Amino acid sequence: EVRAQGLWALAPDIEHVLAHRDVRDWYVFEAASWALAEQRMPADKRRERWLEPLPAVVLADRLRGLPLFASVSVDELFRIAAASKQIRHDPGATLIAEGAAPATIHLLLDGTVIATSATQAPQTIGPPAALGFAEALEGAVSSRSLRTSGTAVTLALTTDQLRTMLADNTELVRGLFAEMSTRAEAPGCSPIRATGAATDLARLATDGIVPVEKILALQSIPHFSRASAEEMQQLAAITHTVPMRAGSALFSASSPAATWLVLSGEVRLEGEGPTIAARGGDIIGSFCALSGREVGLTATVVEDGIALRIDRDELFELLGERPDLLRQVFAGMMNLPRPAAAV
Structure with a gap:
């Protein structure tokens, strides 16, 4: 909330947390570090220098913005964050190729992606976004190519991992079909x-x-x-x-x-x-x-x-x-x- 609403008058309190909170409380430690990093440098510089995985709190917040995860509990979002693999992509990295069936779904968490195809104008996609989700679940080929326009962070899931997640959590299934029906x-x-x-x-x-x-x-x-x-x-x-x-x-x-x-x-x-x-x-x-x-x-x-x-x-x-x-x-x-x- 401090980071999202720009309540930087509380920055000394965050620094106090970093200095005195038990470092084993990792969620708090990394969230506080991320918030202070955002205060002290522009977002593009922070992305460039922050080489660790995104904090679980930030990851859960980004996932919450996707309709698929809208009805999932906070505890479950943290569980997904802990069990999933984050990938930091260099500029120009191809995430999904046009005409290919994606074997991996990318949940875009940070950075932007450019979607291009032979028949459509380029489109910029920002976080949060589920890339290749529909094609992977349906078993269809992608109608466009997706490449990072700068440094980007995604949560990468194979099709099998996604299906396992859906099988293990009915709320994810509900979120999926709520979005599709809408x-x-x-x-x-x-x-x-x-x-x-x-x-x-x-x-x-x-x-x-x-x-x-x-x-x-x-x-x-x-x-x-x-x-x-x-x-x-x-x-x-x-x-x-x-x-x-x-x-x-x-x-x-x-x-x-x-x-x-x-x-x-x-x-x-x-x-x-x-x-x-x-x-x-x-x-x-x-x-x-x-x-x-x-x-x-x-x-x-x-x-x-x-x-x-x-x-x-x-x-x-x-x-x-x-x-x-x-x-x-x-x-x-x-x-x-x-x-x-x-x-």
Whole structure:
């Protein structure tokens, strides 16, 4: 806080801490040293002369600025900082090459990077930034080259390390999909998305729905379009079949976030805005479920039918346990067309 807000009147107190605090309290020692270094020299000079890894406090603060880590506890950020490898890059170092699938993800912590490609104008990227993250997780090639414009510091993670981190920490998975759903969802867009498979879904719901038919139905949800047959079976296992009866409530405005797939029937959604109808073949609340936001609407069944429900907590628990499913769902979201805002 002293460094961030420029409260340099407290500099003597920081010097006192350095002189008298137990040196075994390393987090405090390195943070105090970094703050005083910033007071005494310009940022570019400090980067040039500071050859040690960035202090854990600074690292945790930079990571907090990334949506992926936004909901992670401070203790967990320090654990990640302690377990990860920092790399100090010279000016002009290539971090990611255009046309190659990145084997390493770079979390830019200090310095700047220039992104270039054959089709786009150069772009300057500053910290904090996740470089090559989407491509590495999806297994895709990079559409641009990334090079440091000066001395830069990154936290380098292999794809396997990233997947292990996601498997070990559900909050990271939540942060990942909160960011992805925010990017995919246009401001003011409808909470309903059509699958275009209304006829097929209605046919599946004619005589109830058996487990194998759940898999067929879930394939119509764009997020799951890249999931393998094996992973779809796991998704089907956490998917609840909900009979809908006219006049009954399907969910309330404060219900926990969930993805609903209406197979047949009709649902009326009411809130502060205009009333919205969801019919067979429609998905309700998918982005809310991924981002953790409540739909904020009350759903009342207008016409008898069947719906499928995937609770958010169960979905993220499953994603944390199954790295392949996590990668496949991520790839499905990367290929979603951005919807137009509701009018």
